[in-house]
Amino acid sequence: MKRYLVVSFVVAAVACGQGTVGSWDLAALYETPKWEQTELAAKAGMTGILYEGLVYEGKPAQVFAYYSAPAGEAPEDGWPAIVCVHGGGGTAFEKWVRLWNKHGYAAISMDLEGHLPLKTKGGKGRQLTPTPGPSRLGVFAKVERPLAQQWYFHAVAQIIAGHSLIRSFPEVNAEQTVVHGISWGGTLTSTVMGVDTRFKCAIPVYGCGFLSDSDGHQGRAIADGAHADFVNEHYDGSGYFENVTYPTFWVNGTNDFHFSMPATQASARAVQGPATLRFGLRMKHGHLFDVAEYFAFADSVLKDGEPLLELGKPQANGNAASVTSDLLGQIKGARLLYTLDDDIPWPDKEWQATPATVDGSEISAELLPGTVAFFFEATDKRGLLVSSEYLEHEVPGGKKPARAVGETLDFAALFDAAAAEGAGTKVIIADDFEEGISAAVIGILEVDDAAGKAGISHCYDEVAAGGKSLQITNSRTVKHRHQPCLSQWFKGADVIRSGTVEVSFDVWVPKAGGHPLSVLVRDYTTKPSQESLNAACTFQGVRVNGKSMAVANDEWVHYAMALPVGIPDAKIALTVVDTKFGTRKSEHPIEGGTAQAVSWVGLCLGGKSDATIYLDNLVIKVVE
Template identity: 40%
Template sequence: MKTNKFNIYTGKLRLLIFVSLALYSATLMAQTIDKPLIELLDQRIYEVPEIHWEPTMNQGDIKALFYETLSYKGKPTRAFAYIGIPKSDKPVPAMVLVHGGGGKAFHEWVKIWNDRGYAAISMSLEGHMPDANGKGKFSHDYSGPTRVGRFDDVDLPLDEQWMYHAVSDIMIGHSLIESFPEVDANNIGITGISWGGILSSLVSGLDTRLKCAIPVYGCGYLYESKGHFGKKRNNTLEFIEKKKFWDPSHQFSIGLVPTLWVNGDSDGHFSINITSHSFKTTSNHAYMTIHPSMKHGHPPGWRPEDVPEIYDFADYILKGKELGLGKIVKQPSKREIELVYESDVPILEATVYYLNEKLTYRKSSPKSKHARPGPWLSMPAKVNNSKNEVKAELLKTAVTYYVNLKDSRGRIISSVLVDLTKQ
């Protein structure tokens, strides 16, 4: 009988200890998550990392290297990167280039910026390295974590999550490129494509050293996306809420870095509504360009002939060139479309793109990889350059629209997305 009482007592004691530890762990997690992300990052992100050059992997004048990053589960890690610095008699501005999902360090991307007078660094964020010809993706002995779904490793300790290391690797890469004497450390920007758009927009709210940010496709408010990225799959509501910790809007909403948001109006991953929401949050220091039917991918997101606004914006901010992009200073909001813009370059035309329904994503056929909205319809709007005004009367059938202004160089600036069903 005594034995039974003792067993009951010890069982209750174990249960009490277990509950106490669980509550303590939950309290610690709550305290951690309640802190700003910048306070949770290892401050070595601001230090110049040790470099390991790989000359056999150079691509012409673009140098290959590994740089040391934060340890992962006690293991030393390194990120592979390409760095290119154009020849100049004075320090040049620089860009940090962040690849998308399934991407890698791209020497081709570095060269595009080098040819335009910028230094650039492109790093691999998923523990990969290419071959000697710059092709393929191979693991190496110092690989860190790889991406797990869409923040699906959020239940791991913070310093074991991929986003923690990806953000840190980017900021360490910034610390590296700004350390070169050939680089103007006071004029460095960032651009990223798809997942790189997510990361670059997030980092724009953390890294106050940055002078501009150009996220392409990826942005904030990911959980509001109508596209593939917004699909919740079988996640519980609790798990979905946890993953919102990494939503870029938590960071760029408190940032002040001049930002150009870039997307297409039918992107299968990041729908235009979340690009518009991200722009609204940063509108006092942001611009937006929406390209109709823009394809999703690395080359479409970096080719100067496809997205020249990226390079005009960078030149304006980082090189001080006089003619940048125009800006809509009074946004449309009603069926009677009225907007006011500012532009040093004449606006030649304005086009209203609209849907006769809410922004709704559906697959065009069973074989389609991703859902997209129904085809956008378009109508011209009247431009009054003497008053910097654009006006149009929206058709009665239309309920969703945005407006594009095109200047004499062919550059596009876009209005917010208007959903008349919410009015």
């Protein structure tokens, strides 16, 4: 199993806001930035702010943020304050600010990608600030550019400047602040916490340091030596952890696709202050704002609140495992979490949970034969959960359960295979949405909703592979026949009259709040039009031209549909890949017996209802 090597880089000491850490000039960033109040993206009870970041393309980048303090009179020393750092594809979230206000904190949430929290006309992304900074491209892409043109360099500076700004407000206690980031925001927080040491605690979620050693997506994306060397030299939090002497709270899931458990644990070990872990069993990746442990941890540091449980390092002797806690009588319950999976990536390991025994300050459990790694989790009397470190410990014997063929899906590989060009192949669309939505895809978006709710935009909260997907949202106010739809037209000489039309994609249809994705292929050169393919992808199955197949419920599923054109009595070939059933293939009759021609392919979220689904790795091609 992979071991993590803790590497320290030499960084400059920071005192009284002077000097440089890494590549950031703190003497400048510790000054209050120029700012102005704005009515752009106005929200009741929020102060909209545009403040200056670093110079980009000759002008200071404007950063939009929401700010608010709790209602009522501020404490004598001022409100404690939090800087909220969004994940990739996120923005300034006013609901995040309100939530921390409710818990007694002044809060600022900024957009680090040069946007306003407003959709563009037609719902295709977000509007830009008047003078935006650089956009994020993939995972540390374009590192060959000068630092002053790189998104991550600017984002770190914008967070530090936002911290300086909120510290300047008279109602804020400048000496009681916390930084809290999710996903990409967690990665940024891991860097910022060791660069800007004015914070008193930090809460990085998912994102962490030691990325180049990780088998999560961000680690794999920079696996080549030169790329990883650059990130380690300039950006990775591991280069700055020796400056972090205050408490930190590290949160991740056992199977997070982007950030693996070893990288999180290595980060928690590398900081110099006390570190608390919370590994959530199969915790979903997303902008999860309302997690009780976040507020309790911040309160324990900044408000003298009751601390979270503290678990020591787990111990194992044969099949006996244990861990101790210093807080006697505070443990309400505990579980052992373990995996029997050895030589597979950490995000793909299957973790199981079983009750553990609490006896005074000790938690113990018996390990199953075949165990290769384990950790404990414990809840206090408030129901708040923390985890121990995991320990790699092999228990002899045991038979590892057989894994389903599709249990470790590689959506990126499926996309690459679908997008491959060969003899007689014409790729119309091939987009994994990592470098922004391609012009080809933008050209096939359709939506018309007077209320501005329905739309198709980037999303980072849920992805099949990589860092972004499409979030497709419908609403009750959407105009009839103008629901969110990706419409690929073939007109005139481009009408397809022979060959095979192939459509492949990954989709997640949530059980709660989702709606079936319709995949339609039609010929509008005849009157009436002829429909040769009608598929509906739901949260629990797919139906193609009236014939159904079950799929793994409420998770990402890969679909590939191949429609022969101009061939009498041909069949539609369907391929479905998921974690429950693996790879399956089936054939389905074509409406009308033969697809004479194809002039339109549509992936649509039909009806008039408030619903959201996620689409990734779209390929449309024609094979002769």
